Amino acid sequence: MKAEDSATDSSAIAVSGGRAGIRGDDPAGIRDDAPAGIRDDGPMGDRDGGPARRPDDTPAPQAPPAPSAPRIGTVLAVLGVAAFSLTFPATAWALTGLGPWSVTTCRVVLAALIAGGAMAALRVPVPDRRHWPGLLVVAAGVVVGFPLLTTLALQTSTTSHAAVVVGLLPLTTAAFSAVRTGVRPSRVFWAAALAGAAVVIVFAVQQSGGALTTGDLYLFGALVACAAGYTEGGRLAGHMPGWQVIGWALVGCLPLSLPGAVFALLGEDIHLDGRTVAGLLWLAAGSQFVGLVVWYRGMAAIGVARASQLQLAQPLLTLVWSVLLLGETLTPAAPIAAVAVLVCIGVTQRARVPAGANRDNRP
Numbered sequence: 001m002k003a004e005d006s007a008t009d010s011s012a013i014a015v016s017g018g019r020a021g022i023r024g025d026d027p028a029g030i031r032d033d034a035p036a037g038i039r040d041d042g043p044m045g046d047r048d049g050g051p052a053r054r055p056d057d058t059p060a061p062q063a064p065p066a067p068s069a070p071r072i073g074t075v076l077a078v079l080g081v082a083a084f085s086l087t088f089p090a091t092a093w094a095l096t097g098l099g100p101w102s103v104t105t106c107r108v109v110l111a112a113l114i115a116g117g118a119m120a121a122l123r124v125p126v127p128d129r130r131h132w133p134g135l136l137v138v139a140a141g142v143v144v145g146f147p148l149l150t151t152l153a154l155q156t157s158t159t160s161h162a163a164v165v166v167g168l169l170p171l172t173t174a175a176f177s178a179v180r181t182g183v184r185p186s187r188v189f190w191a192a193a194l195a196g197a198a199v200v201i202v203f204a205v206q207q208s209g210g211a212l213t214t215g216d217l218y219l220f221g222a223l224v225a226c227a228a229g230y231t232e233g234g235r236l237a238g239h240m241p242g243w244q245v246i247g248w249a250l251v252g253c254l255p256l257s258l259p260g261a262v263f264a265l266l267g268e269d270i271h272l273d274g275r276t277v278a279g280l281l282w283l284a285a286g287s288q289f290v291g292l293v294v295w296y297r298g299m300a301a302i303g304v305a306r307a308s309q310l311q312l313a314q315p316l317l318t319l320v321w322s323v324l325l326l327g328e329t330l331t332p333a334a335p336i337a338a339v340a341v342l343v344c345i346g347v348t349q350r351a352r353v354p355a356g357a358n359r360d361n362r363p
Contacts, residue, residue: 073301080295085317093279099268105261110284115247141229149222157215163318167200172227173308189351196344234299242296
């Protein structure tokens with residue numbers, strides 16, 4: 001009887017000890033009502049398979065993301081917009097001594113040589129096969145489509161008029177981004193973007209006397225091509241550096257752009273002077289390569305939709321360059337449009353964009 005009583009008492013003590021909580025003679029024990037994953041059933045760890053942990057242990061805090069990353073991305077996108085704002089004045093300079101096809105093909109060839117030389121010097125590996133369809137979209141939209149169509153448009157349109165029409169590019173890019181990535185910005189974002197686009201349209205119609213020209217059709221086609229290239233380039237910039245995105249797109253166009261440049265130079269009248277050379281060099285180095293490098297890096301950091309709204313300031317900058325470099329005269333409506341567009345930019349930059357907006361733009 002005593003042996004049985006002793007065994008019974010031992011069992012009772014073991015059971016009550018497991019329920020009583022942490023005992024002084026059992027430092028490894030943890031009370032039964034502890035959350036799952038903290039309880040300890042023995043020296044090997046908890047029941048969930050993880051290591052044993054005392055109730056007063058707390059997980060190490062994770063480092064928050066660098067707060068300067070969005071600022072750097074915004075600065076890079078602004079630098080890209082500043083570079084793009086000189087594209088139309090540089091194109092007008094280049095057209096003084098070259099034909100439209102010569103300007104388009106030569107700028108691509110020169111930019112491809114710059115990009116190819118940089119990638120060869122740094123021994124940049126060839127992109128994966130899965131990235132080449134996106135690079136072809138960038139090449140078709142940004143490298144060939146937009147430069148060709150805008151150059152053709154500037155044969156009949158003024159630089160200031162073309163700049164205002166292309167001011168619709170942010171809205172077009174945001175629409176392409178929503179379709180491509182599945183992201184839906186907030187209603188405030190879209191309302192501000194549409195308001196900015198409406199200002200641009202009213203300004204363009206007022207400048208052209210209420211009628212669309214052939215140059216406007218070229219410009220609208222350029223909007224679609226460039227928006228597709230920007231959206232795909234911004235997505236690819238999350239998987240490879242932005243300068244490699246545009247670099248491989250330029251190099252991929254060499255088999256077509258190089259013979260195209262030869263035929264264009266042989267078939268069009270050429271009268272080289274300082275303005276022509278300066279305009280062509282800026283188109284190749286500034287607009288076609290450096291500008292797109294910083295622009296894609298900026299889009300990868302802050303998202304395609306939000307970065308595209310910064311381009312609402314591009315036509316205003318181009319208007320300033322058209323006065324300073326080309327001697328064009330601005331209408332009184334320009335300052336009013338400038339203020340309205342800047343207000344729209346401020347609203348879109350503060351509007352809520354879903355966190356998934358950058359999901360396809362980050363590594």
